[in-house]
Each structure stands twice: as structure tokens, then as C-alpha cells.
Amino acid sequence: MKSPARPLRARIHLDAVLHNYRYAKRLAPSARALAVVKANGYGHGAISLARALASEADGFAVACIDEAMELRESGIRNPILLLEGVFAPDEIALADRAGLAMVVHSRQQLEWVLAARPSRPLECWIKLDSGMHRVGLAPGEFAGAHAALADCPHVGNLVAMSHFARADEPEHPYTERQIAVFGQALGGLRIPRSLANSAAILAWPQAHGEWTRPGLMLYGISPLPDGHPLATPLQPAMTLESAILSIRDLEAGEPVGYGGRFVCDRPTRVGVAAVGYADGYPRHARDGTPVAVKGRRTRIIGRVSMDMITLDLTGMADARIGDPVELWGTTIPANEVAQASDTIAYQLFTGIGRRVPLIHEGLQTQWK
Known part of the structure; x- marks a missing residue:
């Protein structure tokens, strides 16, 4: 029996790419x-x-x-x-x-x-x-x-x-x-x-x-400072997403991840998502780097591992194994992740690892 596929994937929104190209043309119509x-x-x-x-x-x-x-x-x-x-x-x-x-x-x-x-x-x-x-x-x-x-x-x-x-x-x-x-x-x-x-x-x-x-x-992605009005119409073309594979409850004072960089300052519900630096997720992402679980924003806690990251699920009593996790995309802007990792969105995108499947959606149906 075939085992379930690892849930990590990068969904590419071709409609958004076309929208952004058309927007570039509108800004410079001549x-x-x-x-x-x-x-x-x-x-x-x-x-x-x-x-x-x-x-x-x-x-x-x-x-x-x-x-x-x-x-x-x-x-x-x-x-x-x-x-x-x-x-x-x-x-x-x-x-x-x-x-x-x-x-x-x-x-x-x-x-x-x-x-x-x-x-x-x-x-x-x-x-x-x-x-x-x-x-x-x-x-x-x-x-x-x-x-x-x-x-x-x-x-x-x-x-x-x-x-x-x-x-x-x-x-x-x-x-x-x-x-x-x-x-x-x-x-x-x-x-x-x-x-x-x-x-x-x-x-x-x-x-x-x-x-x-x-x-x-x-x-x-806007190359301009946050909030620039001309960047508002841009539509993210990539959603990097995974899923929760483990959940545990830790007491205050317990460390999380390699080196114990994060120490729980309260009873903490910890989730683990299937993505790591071998997939292109930035290894230097700080505690507090944003992530979304079922569309709700939360944060990374602990160091990024090769294949996994740890998330703060405190206050998400309904979170379950298998729930979707957005690393960046429409809920979590890639620029936010980049800033929290001392890098730029260019590096996030071009660093996506080969074991992350690219799933192209939208306009591809016109030329398949």
C-alpha cells in the first residue's frame, strides 16, 4: 500500500502571475x-x-x-x-x-x-x-x-x-x-x-x-517599503504550504528544538509542521516568524530543522494533526518571513528545494 505523500508543496497561481504582468503594463502603458x-x-x-x-x-x-x-x-x-x-x-x-x-x-x-x-x-x-x-x-x-x-x-x-x-x-x-x-x-x-x-x-x-x-x-511581491500604495494591487503567485504532523503540550520552562533556543514562558501547545531548511525554508528564521494554521496567524518557536519546524498552537484548541499550514502566500506575505529571517523574498523563492513539488494552478488548463 502506498504511503501518503509528504504534505509540503508550493502552489503557483498562474492567474496571479498574469494579473501582475498586466498591472506592470498598465503602469507603463507606452x-x-x-x-x-x-x-x-x-x-x-x-x-x-x-x-x-x-x-x-x-x-x-x-x-x-x-x-x-x-x-x-x-x-x-x-x-x-x-x-x-x-x-x-x-x-x-x-x-x-x-x-x-x-x-x-x-x-x-x-x-x-x-x-x-x-x-x-x-x-x-x-x-x-x-x-x-x-x-x-x-x-x-x-x-x-x-x-x-x-x-x-x-x-x-x-x-x-x-x-x-x-x-x-x-x-x-x-x-x-x-x-x-x-x-x-x-x-x-x-x-x-x-x-x-x-x-x-x-x-x-x-x-x-x-x-x-x-x-x-x-x-x-513588492520591492518597495511596506504600505506603498502602488504595490497594493499585486497578487502573491506562490503559496508554500504544509500540514501539522505532531502536537504536544509542554509546561512552562521546557525548551523547544535544537539548542533550546526557545523556552516556554507559559504552558504551551506545540505543533510540528513538515518543512525545513532542506526544503528552502530559511534556517535563520527567528522565534516569532509568522505562519498560519487553518488561516489563522501564529508564530514559529525554536530553531528550524532540516525537515521540520515547531509552531506555537497555544490558544488553538481545535488544531489537529493534518491541519494546513501556510508558510507564505496570501495570508503570510513572503516579505514578512524574509524580514524575520534576515533575507529577501528573492532568496526564499529561488531557494525552494527540489523535493518541494510545484503545483501550477489556473491558466495552465489553457495549454495542457
Whole structure:
């Protein structure tokens, strides 16, 4: 007889993803939008997301050619941009065959493109370092790189792009400085522009340009400080859920979990849920990190283990083994869990372990 499956799963709400993409488009109605689905769609399942968005998405953005080929091999025909460009000159031939656009962020990549012999004109996004100081051409290099690519017979469409370092801080002047550096570097060039990540789509309309790049907001999480009104319409795209597998009552003074970090300060009802750091739940979640049992908020008590966490069920006399536990989703915002664990929602999502099944719901019925 087959034993019951472990109850942990990540439910992916494809309707929410489509809603969030449409919202990004409404905020920047004059721009086209690349849905950023790198890192397996931020842990949500890139192929399923791309299929759900394919009929509406202006294109997709991924980090590298392996991620792009996965989409192409699954039947995605929308434009795809390689955000990190190519890592070796022989990847240009692959990009050519698959019809991929590529970022050019260094002199070396520029030389590879100019020396290539593609079968069709290559689309290149020239990346300027406007102040992030990670990758990108220096402002003084931009005009020369643009001229070289514009004069190259096997290069087609060109887009100018950059990336913000502090767009998630709406009151900080650094984003305005980056916008100014970008504009000065481009001068009077008539070229499509792409600056806006999720935070800039929400908070910096002057940076929308001709192409936006919604990433985190696509998954229903705001990159802006709590309570920002423009983030309110976003819908969480993932519900990570499990179930209670054990309940016990402890007296005041009894420790819970490894190292006895939590000590009961009163008679405490303790539940155990089937999830741990091997599944991607943050090991450094503090006592008090929020969690929901049957839709009611409570807290984690004790250290996170590899496969289990311990919950405070005091005051939940009706809680039973098998009751649903939401780790994050519609009741418990992922940002709250991230803040209580000294991390960010990006890491929560992309850290989901391989033994956690992704259950895609909603729009997938249209393409199954």
C-alpha cells in the first residue's frame, strides 16, 4: 500500500502571475515589458509561467543561454533576452539559431559580436553602467560601442539599457542620479531605452522608457517599503504550504528544538509542521516568524530543522494533526518571513528545494 505523500508543496497561481504582468503594463502603458523568468521563474517554474504568459508577453528575460534554450525547447516563441549576454563567442551561434537577443555589457562581448557570422541580424541590448558598478560599459564607452554595433552589417535592433541600484528606496536621490548619467551618456541618440526593473516600474515613471523588465513584482511581491500604495494591487503567485504532523503540550520552562533556543514562558501547545531548511525554508528564521494554521496567524518557536519546524498552537484548541499550514502566500506575505529571517523574498523563492513539488494552478488548463 502506498504511503501518503509528504504534505509540503508550493502552489503557483498562474492567474496571479498574469494579473501582475498586466498591472506592470498598465503602469507603463507606452512601454513593452519583458517578463523576467530567470532562475526557473524565481523558483516558480519558468516553463509553466512562460506558457501562461506567452499569448500576452512582449518577451521574456533570462540570465543565460541554458535558461533560454529550456524555454525554446518547451515551445516558447516569444522574444527572449539574455540578461548576462553570452559567456563565450561560440554561444553566439546558439543564440543566432534560437533567435535570442543578447545584452552586451563589456568590450569583450562587443568584440565577439562584431566578429560573429550569424545567419540573421543579431539584436543587442547595450548595457551602460550608470552607477550600479556591477557590469556595463562606462558612460564614456557607450557612444563608441553604439556606433560600432550600428555600423555592423550583421547587427539588427539595438536597445540601450541600465540597471538601478536603489530604485526600491523611493526617497533616495541615487536613482535620479543614475537616470541623469544614462541620459548624458546617450546624448541625442534615438534608440529604445530600458531602465525600469520592478521597483522603477512602481515608483519611477520617468524611467519607464520603451521597455520595462518586471521581475519580483511579477510574482506578487513588492520591492518597495511596506504600505506603498502602488504595490497594493499585486497578487502573491506562490503559496508554500504544509500540514501539522505532531502536537504536544509542554509546561512552562521546557525548551523547544535544537539548542533550546526557545523556552516556554507559559504552558504551551506545540505543533510540528513538515518543512525545513532542506526544503528552502530559511534556517535563520527567528522565534516569532509568522505562519498560519487553518488561516489563522501564529508564530514559529525554536530553531528550524532540516525537515521540520515547531509552531506555537497555544490558544488553538481545535488544531489537529493534518491541519494546513501556510508558510507564505496570501495570508503570510513572503516579505514578512524574509524580514524575520534576515533575507529577501528573492532568496526564499529561488531557494525552494527540489523535493518541494510545484503545483501550477489556473491558466495552465489553457495549454495542457
